[in-house]
Amino acid sequence: MSATSFAIETRGVTRVFDSRKGFLFREVSRTEALKGVDLAVEQGAIFGLLGPNGAGKTTLTKILSTLLLPTGGRAFVLGHDVVTDAEWLRPRIGLVLGGERGLYNRISGRENLRYFADLYGLPTAERERRIEEILERVDLSSAADRRVEEYSRGMKQKLHLARGILHRPQVLFLDEPTIGLDPKSARETRKLVRSLVADGVTIFLTTHYMFEAEELCPQLAILSKGRIVARDTVARLRQLVGGDRTLEAEAYGFEDSEVSALRRLPGVSKIIEEEYGPRTRLTLRVRTDEIRPDDVRALLPDHPELEVKERRTSLEDVYLDLVEEEAH
Amino acid sequence: METVANEVSRGRSTVASLRIAILQFLADPQWLIPSMIAPVVFALVSYELFRGSGPYFLTYAILGAGMMSMWGQTLYGSGWATAQDREFGTLEPTIQSPTPYLYVILGRVLWNVLSGLFGGLIVYAVIVVAAGGPPALPDPLGFAILFVFVMLSLASVGVVFAAFYVYTRYAGFIQNIGEFAFYVGTGCMFPVVLLPFWTNPISLVFPPTWGLDALRYLAIPGYRGFGWGFWVDLLGALGTTVAYLAIAGSIFHRVERHVLEEGNLSQY
Numbered sequence: 259m260s261a262t263s264f265a266i267e268t269r270g271v272t273r274v275f276d277s278r279k280g281f282l283f284r285e286v287s288r289t290e291a292l293k294g295v296d297l298a299v300e301q302g303a304i305f306g307l308l309g310p311n312g313a314g315k316t317t318l319t320k321i322l323s324t325l326l327l328p329t330g331g332r333a334f335v336l337g338h339d340v341v342t343d344a345e346w347l348r349p350r351i352g353l354v355l356g357g358e359r360g361l362y363n364r365i366s367g368r369e370n371l372r373y374f375a376d377l378y379g380l381p382t383a384e385r386e387r388r389i390e391e392i393l394e395r396v397d398l399s400s401a402a403d404r405r406v407e408e409y410s411r412g413m414k415q416k417l418h419l420a421r422g423i424l425h426r427p428q429v430l431f432l433d434e435p436t437i438g439l440d441p442k443s444a445r446e447t448r449k450l451v452r453s454l455v456a457d458g459v460t461i462f463l464t465t466h467y468m469f470e471a472e473e474l475c476p477q478l479a480i481l482s483k484g485r486i487v488a489r490d491t492v493a494r495l496r497q498l499v500g501g502d503r504t505l506e507a508e509a510y511g512f513e514d515s516e517v518s519a520l521r522r523l524p525g526v527s528k529i530i531e532e533e534y535g536p537r538t539r540l541t542l543r544v545r546t547d548e549i550r551p552d553d554v555r556a557l558l559p560d561h562p563e564l565e566v567k568e569r570r571t572s573l574e575d576v577y578l579d580l581v582e583e584e585a586h
Numbered sequence: 587m588e589t590v591a592n593e594v595s596r597g598r599s600t601v602a603s604l605r606i607a608i609l610q611f612l613a614d615p616q617w618l619i620p621s622m623i624a625p626v627v628f629a630l631v632s633y634e635l636f637r638g639s640g641p642y643f644l645t646y647a648i649l650g651a652g653m654m655s656m657w658g659q660t661l662y663g664s665g666w667a668t669a670q671d672r673e674f675g676t677l678e679p680t681i682q683s684p685t686p687y688l689y690v691i692l693g694r695v696l697w698n699v700l701s702g703l704f705g706g707l708i709v710y711a712v713i714v715v716a717a718g719g720p721p722a723l724p725d726p727l728g729f730a731i732l733f734v735f736v737m738l739s740l741a742s743v744g745v746v747f748a749a750f751y752v753y754t755r756y757a758g759f760i761q762n763i764g765e766f767a768f769y770v771g772t773g774c775m776f777p778v779v780l781l782p783f784w785t786n787p788i789s790l791v792f793p794p795t796w797g798l799d800a801l802r803y804l805a806i807p808g809y810r811g812f813g814w815g816f817w818v819d820l821l822g823a824l825g826t827t828v829a830y831l832a833i834a835g836s837i838f839h840r841v842e843r844h845v846l847e848e849g850n851l852s853q854y
Contacts, residue, residue, distance in 0.1 A: 275849060320849070325682050327846045348684040349594070359675025359852075362606065364613035369606070376602030377683035377690070379594035405613070421679065 263337070265429055265460035266299035266322060270331035273317050273484075291317040293484040294331065299477070304451065304461040306475030308468070308577055314484045315464040316355075316433055322462065323353040323431045335429055349378060352427035354418045356434055363407040367398055367417050370406060371424060378425040392420045396450065412443035419450065423459075430454060432463045436470060448474060468574040482581045495576045497545075504571045505542040507554050509561040512538055519557045525549050530579070543571060543579075599685040603693025607667065611701065625705040628654045629712035644713060644721035645805040646776075649798070652709045653774035656702035656737065661744045661768070662761055663698030664691050668751035669758060677752070678851045681842065688838040691748045695741045702737055721805075729804050732820075736801060739793035739823050742830035749834065749841045755853050773798045777811055786812075793830060796822035 273292040279285045291314045299305040309315045320326035321333055324344040333340045338347050362370050368389060375385045393399045396416040406414065415435065422430060432451070436444040451474060455461055465471050471478055472492055479489040488495055496502050507520075512531075517540065521529055525546035532539045542554070551566040558564050611617050632651035636643040668691070671677035681687055714720050723729050750757035771785060772778070772794040778786060789795040799811040800819035811819070845851050 273849075317849075323682060325678055325846065325851065326849045327843075345684070348682060353679065353682055355675075355678065357675070360679055362610065362674065362676060365606070365609045369609055373602050373606045374679065374683065376598050377594070377680065377685040379598070379684060382598075 263301075264298045264334070265301040265303070266297065266305070266333075266335050266462055268295050268297045268318075268322070268331065268333045271295040271318070271321060271328045271333050272330035273314070273321065273326070274329045291484055292321075292328070295481070295484070295486055297479060297486065297489065299460060299462060301460055302455065302458050303477060304455050304463060304475050306471040306478035307462065307464045307481055308466075308471055308478060308573075309464070309481035310581055313481045315481055318481070319353070319355075319431050319433045319462065319464055323351055324348060325353070349425060350428050352422035352425065352430040354422035354430070354432045354435055356415055356418050356432075356437065358411065358414060361406045361414060361417060361421075364405060366403045367406055367409065367413075367420075368393070368402040370417060371420060374421050375424055380425060388424060392424055395423075395453075396420045397446065412439050415439055415443065415447065419447065423454065427459065429460045429462065432461060434464055434466065436465070436467065444470075468572060468577055472573045480577055480580050487580045487583070488576070492573055492576075495573070495580075496571045498576070498580075502571055503544040503547070504569050504575060505544055505549070505551060505554055506567045506569070507540045507542070507558060507564060508534075508537055508566075509558065509564045510536055510538070512540060512558070512561075516558055516560075520554065523549055523553060523557070528579070541575075543575075594684045596685070596689045599689045600693040600696070603690040604696045605693075607694050607697035611697070621701060621705060622708060625651070625708035626712050629709040630716065632709075633713050633716045644717055645723065645802075648710055648713050648721060649801060649805070650774070650776070651713065652706040652733075653794075653798070654769075656705050656740075661740055662747060663701070664694045664741075664744045664748035665751040665757060665761065667694045668748050669755075672751075672755055672851070672853065675852060681845070681851060686838065687752060687842060688745075688834065691745055691834075691838075694748075695745055698744065699734075699737045699741050702740075703734065706733070706737075723805055724807060725804055729801065732797070732801055732804060735823070736794060736797035739797045739827040739830075742827045742834070743792060743794070745834040746830055746837070749837050752838070753841045753844060755850065768792070771795070777802060779811060790822070791826070793823050793826035796820070796826060 271292055272290070272294055275289045275291055276286050277289065279287070295314075295318060297305075307315050307318065317326065321328050322335055322340060324340050324347055327341055335347055336350060340347060362373070371389045371392065372385065375389060380388060390399070393402045396419055398413060398416050398420065401409065401413060406417065409417065415438070419435065422432070435451070436447050439447060448470065451461055451463070463471075463475065476491060477489075478492065478495070479486050480495075481487070488498055490498065493502075517529060517531065520526060520540065520542060525544050525548055526542050527545050528543040530541040532541070551568050554566050555564060628651040629647070632647040632654070636647040636650065639646065668677065671680060680690055747757075747761065750760060771781070771789045772792045773789065774794070777799065778789045778795055781789070796819050800816055800823055802809045802811060803816040803819060
């Protein structure tokens, strides 16, 4: 029986890794990769999980795809517990870990797919037709009978994807699906992901690329040091870090009094100060439309070299702000 | 979207695993060439070793060289393939599929038995040519059937060993320690009764010990071995083989649970 109506739900999921060193005198060190993750993903949605290296994204993906047991908490996919109902879940979910590994390199792409089609129990009559269809969908038909070791990184990634969707999973986990791909291949991959959602597949995607998350994921979460630090739509996350608009002022250093003056401007929710060699950049998150670049220039009259730019707050800004806050 | 995956056929998964093992073997000449050359070398060494040892020396030579060329592949082939799965990164997607990993191993075991038998045939052919004729076998058909069974019994130990390769990336270390001891201890090259008495109970834990003794009973008139007779040896081989398969069936589930707890599937 389903325990939840969400496609994916986690309740306080934790994961601790013990690593051991030494042979006779074993030394055990513990790493808390996940520290109580709560998430819910609607059926048929694309959900993005962002986070720096080591944040726990792959750990969470592996737990949800039944490849790793959580240390604590519970996780459900399609309403079924990933620990106790793994056998039921495996035919219904797909996993794309990507990268250079994970494929049999000395045999052809088609043979790789045949093997996994059999392991997934695709009916024999359906198998060849489905493989043809998938190869065409990922644009690998012409290379299908070549050895995988002759494939480029992008082609291997496409084969990973093909394997992940071969059995028509209801939920697909994509761990960094476009990492290392050239722009054209990455764009094709994103197009494929969108088409899968149109077919009703729920996608759980981890990525480093902010534009990709912004483009693909209406809902996303930011994971940092094993905790979800924010979870919402991109628009709401912008508000969370201080507003839709960002003003950047750059010069050869600023006085504390100048920064304080900027901080007192109405609508300025946050100022981030960063050093770039001899120059300093002040990044102002602004909640209202009232403040213009000229208002900033007016408060910094002693900087003839001053440059002030206005732009929309990007997901990258949101990400960096939140991850930075978590780090402190 | 409707999931097309049906109830997984374990038989089909095993055949798929056998097929991929053959394709990988054929794709890589580094395996193909030694698997044909090594049996020739073993056969010639064994022939020289047993030459002049009596009228049935040819059978000893064939058994010794045959097992030498077959046992490693049959016993450890499945484990090596799992180690390769770790290295290639294919262990994770395979474990993540609905097929229990044991059936993937069984497909590989079948391939290892087949390729082992191919090596055995090469040994047979080389010794027949070297000796100028086939060995004197009282019951060639019985010998052939029992020979295949001994290979399967060897493979049943291999399935259990393969579980260690899933369990830990350090399984190769354990194998390297036990490799030669297992070869000598199960009587691959010469009868176990020639070894110190205290080693015999250890040897009897392994099905090939019983199977090889039974083979020698069948092939060499007057052979005494353990002195229990052919049928006891055969029952011992059957019993221990069934026990190993039962152990394999029960431990794979636990091993899988362990690796999911440890999260070491991608380590190699």
